[in-house]
Amino acid sequence: MYQIILASESPRRKEIMETMGIKYKVLVANVEEIVEEKVPSEMVQAVARLKTNAVYHRPELLAEEYQKVIVIGADTMVFYKEHALGKPKNEADAVRMLQMLSDDVHEVYTGVSIIIRDKDKEVERISFAVCTKVAVQSLSLEQIKDYIATGEPMDKAGAYAIQGKFGIFIKEIIGDYYNVVGFPIAQIYDALLQKGIDIKK
Numbered sequence: 001m002y003q004i005i006l007a008s009e010s011p012r013r014k015e016i017m018e019t020m021g022i023k024y025k026v027l028v029a030n031v032e033e034i035v036e037e038k039v040p041s042e043m044v045q046a047v048a049r050l051k052t053n054a055v056y057h058r059p060e061l062l063a064e065e066y067q068k069v070i071v072i073g074a075d076t077m078v079f080y081k082e083h084a085l086g087k088p089k090n091e092a093d094a095v096r097m098l099q100m101l102s103d104d105v106h107e108v109y110t111g112v113s114i115i116i117r118d119k120d121k122e123v124e125r126i127s128f129a130v131c132t133k134v135a136v137q138s139l140s141l142e143q144i145k146d147y148i149a150t151g152e153p154m155d156k157a158g159a160y161a162i163q164g165k166f167g168i169f170i171k172e173i174i175g176d177y178y179n180v181v182g183f184p185i186a187q188i189y190d191a192l193l194q195k196g197i198d199i200k201k
Contacts, residue, residue: 002116003066004199007055007073012163013183020185022199027061029054029073040079041129044111047075049127052113070192070199071115076182078158080106085158094148095141097159103138106158107131108180112188116195126191130184132175134162139169 004024006017017024029051037043051073055061061069078085080100088094100106114126147166153159160166162173162180176184192199 001201002068002070002197002199005055005061005066005069005071007051007071010182012181013074016178016181016183016185020189020200024072027055027058027071033075040077040082040084040107040109041111041131043084044075044077044109045113045127045129046111048073048111048113051075052115056115056117067119069115069117070197072188073113074110074183076108076110076157076179078106078108080104080158087155087157088153088159091148091154094153094159095144098139098144098147098153099141101136101139101158101160102144103136105133105135107133108158110179110182110184112184112191114188114191116192116197124195126195128187128191130176130179130187132173132177132179134170134180135172135174137169137171143169 006013006024006026007029009026009028031050031054033047035043035046037046052071056071085097088097109129109131111129116124147153150165152161152164162170176186178185189199
């Protein structure tokens with residue numbers, strides 16, 4: 001049986017793992033998320049790889065209990081017209097971002113990096129990106145300011161949380177909802193299933 005390591009302390013990712021009944025441990029990757037890639041799908045995969053590589057090389061993973069291990073890392077970014085929208089620097093920056101997203105469609109990309117090590121120390125790596133298109137309703141400045149006043153957008157890429165109070169403004173999603181939350185669990189599950197590994201068992 002594989003020990004599953006989530007290379008993230010994101011409450012959303014942990015909640016998704018728990019909702020799906022997947023047993024895991026968290027080891028946080030403290031890395032500088034700086035990459036050279038410019039294409040959205042490549043950028044998020046590169047950052048995800050930084051996280052999984054950092055955790056995979058932690059001394060703890062040499063312990064006997066980690067003979068068979070799967071390290072899963074992810075990075076989610078919001079893109080509007082191919083420009084990355086990170087976490088807002090302040091409330092004015094959050095207003096700017098939400099005005100950009102208002103009455104338009106943007107993309108949310110999550111890069112996933114998985115490292116599998118079996119008991120014979122054979123290592124296999126999987127990397128992919130998932131894209132979801134999100135359509136936002138037309139927002140008035142008052143609606144934007146009221147939302148920012150909740151404090152919710154200040155630590156979120158793109159200045160919103162689809163699973164939170166911003167959900168009322170989402171017109172349509174084309175793609176995976178969980179990808180927008182930050183963890184495309186169906187694709188992760190399927191990628192490992194193709195390797196003969198069922199992480200639900």
